[in-house]
Amino acid sequence: MTFNRPQRIQIMKELGLRLLDHNEKYLTAREKAYYENAWFTPDNIDQSIDAICNCFLQESLLTEWMKQYEEPKESKKIGLIMAGNIPLVGFHDFLTVFMSGHKAIIKLSSKDEKLFRFVLDELLSIDPKVEETFELVERLKDFDAVIATGSNNTSRYFDYYFGKYPNIIRKNRNGTGVLTGDETEEQLRTIGRDIFDYFGLGCRNITKIYVPETYEFDLLLRVLDEYKALSMHHKYKNNYDYNYALYLLNKEKFLANENLILREDPAYISRISCVHYEYYKNLNDLKKRLNLDGELIQCICTKDGQILGSENEFAFGASQIPALGEYADGVDTMAFLSNLK
Numbered sequence: 001m002t003f004n005r006p007q008r009i010q011i012m013k014e015l016g017l018r019l020l021d022h023n024e025k026y027l028t029a030r031e032k033a034y035y036e037n038a039w040f041t042p043d044n045i046d047q048s049i050d051a052i053c054n055c056f057l058q059e060s061l062l063t064e065w066m067k068q069y070e071e072p073k074e075s076k077k078i079g080l081i082m083a084g085n086i087p088l089v090g091f092h093d094f095l096t097v098f099m100s101g102h103k104a105i106i107k108l109s110s111k112d113e114k115l116f117r118f119v120l121d122e123l124l125s126i127d128p129k130v131e132e133t134f135e136l137v138e139r140l141k142d143f144d145a146v147i148a149t150g151s152n153n154t155s156r157y158f159d160y161y162f163g164k165y166p167n168i169i170r171k172n173r174n175g176t177g178v179l180t181g182d183e184t185e186e187q188l189r190t191i192g193r194d195i196f197d198y199f200g201l202g203c204r205n206i207t208k209i210y211v212p213e214t215y216e217f218d219l220l221l222r223v224l225d226e227y228k229a230l231s232m233h234h235k236y237k238n239n240y241d242y243n244y245a246l247y248l249l250n251k252e253k254f255l256a257n258e259n260l261i262l263r264e265d266p267a268y269i270s271r272i273s274c275v276h277y278e279y280y281k282n283l284n285d286l287k288k289r290l291n292l293d294g295e296l297i298q299c300i301c302t303k304d305g306q307i308l309g310s311e312n313e314f315a316f317g318a319s320q321i322p323a324l325g326e327y328a329d330g331v332d333t334m335a336f337l338s339n340l341k
Contacts, residue, residue: 001075001101002132008099009062014126016057019049019119029118033087037111038235040087044198045115048087051321056095065324066099069338076102076340079143079165081158083150084109086198088116092324093147093333094134100337104134105143145340147333168336170329173298174268175202175319177209178286178307179220187303188223190317194301195260195275196227197320199236203298203328204319208268208276210286215279217255217262225257240273268296283307298328 003011019026026049033040055061078097082090089112097104108116123130140146145166148158155171162169177191194206211217231237236259243261247254255262265276280286287308290300299322300308305315312330327333 002129003101003127005066005071005099005101008101009059009066011123011126011130012057012062012095012099013059015119015123016053018122018126019057020053022046022049026118029114033112033115033118036114037084038233039199039201040112040115041233045087047197047320048089052088052091055321056092056324061324062099065334068325069100069334072101072338072340076144076337077105077142078102078337079105079107079140079146079148079162081107081140081146081148081150082109082112082116084111086202087112088119089202090116090149091119092328093149096333096337097147098133100334102337102340103132105140106134106136107138107140108136145337147336149328166336166340168329168331168333170331171295172269173203173296173329174207174270175204175299175301176268176290176297177206177301177316178280178283179209179211179215180283180303180307181212181215183303185219185223187316188220189226191301192224192227193317194319195224196230199230199233200272200275202320204322206275206301206319207270208265208278210278210280213279213281217277221255221257221260221262224260227260228258231259236273239271243271243274268293294330 030042030045033045034042080090080093080097094104094106120134143165146162147168148162149170150158152172155169158169175194177194191206197205200207231240240259240261244256247261247263253264259273261274262277263274264278266278267276270276287310290297290308290310297312299319300310300313301316301319302308302313303316305313305318
């Protein structure tokens with residue numbers, strides 16, 4: 001292995017310090033990323049970078065995280081197929097491969113190529129030998145295991161081509177919120193972050209809420225109207241206008257403010273600028289329902305993160321800042337990498 005564990009921790013610590021600096025090189029990379037993908041606004045890129053640096057790339061956090069895992073006996077080649085729905089969404093997978101001592105064979109998403117290349121360049125400037133820990137490819141080949149993230153459709157393709165290798169293959173998942181009806185205005189304001197951060201494109205964004213049968217939506221819509229600056233973004237606004245017109249033409253029942261459409265629908269996946277809602281009778285029955293639908297849900301957001309007592313339950317506003325050990329789909333990526341034979 002190119003680096004021992006303490007060295008890898010120090011490299012990632014230094015990367016975090018450099019990324020937080022937001023220097024001229026960073027600003028140039030941010031501009032190029034936004035130019036190529038209009039969903040990657042400067043604010044969204046800053047938010048993603050800052051979360052990575054503060055929640056992942058801290059020496060104490062990395063040290064405690066790695067204490068749970070044995071060092072692999074030999075280095076393997078790990079194919080990584082990255083998603084590109086939000087800025088640097090695949091960084092945690094790259095981090096786990098790097099920290100495990102394996103080599104990452106990376107197929108970048110075309111939607112997030114510029115930003116990820118910038119991060120890799122920063123790593124190389126810290127220590128040129130980092131070059132031995134990853135390889136960028138157009139097509140995966142010559143690998144020992146695979147971590148692939150995509151849609152339900154692409155997951156079938158991944159299963160076909162990579163099923164004979166040790167793998168983690170991720171499908172569509174979404175965040176959901178549970179309201180009890182006694183939330184304060186501030187708590188409802190905070191849930192707006194879970195809905196609107198990254199324009200709702202992340203797998204941890206709330207795309208559906210459950211509400212009591214007697215729930216009144218007036219306060220929620222009024223509070224979430226404070227996020228109406230999103231309607232200034234042309235791609236988001238185009239989606240909002242299209243969906244609004246579509247529901248009107250189809251004579252479907254919905255509620256809306258200037259930046260969000262609420263529509264009663266049992267599906268977890270909703271359109272951009274839309275959130276589905278469904279009524280529930282009691283929390284015990286709802287918890288059973290959510291457990292049954294576990295493979296469709298990435299996280300559950302409640303006002304204090306303790307309403308349901310679920311392992312993947314977060315307080316409002318915390319869905320987009322997972323800790324190092326809070327793995328996508330509940331699959332321990334580091335354990336998978338540490339136990340490869």
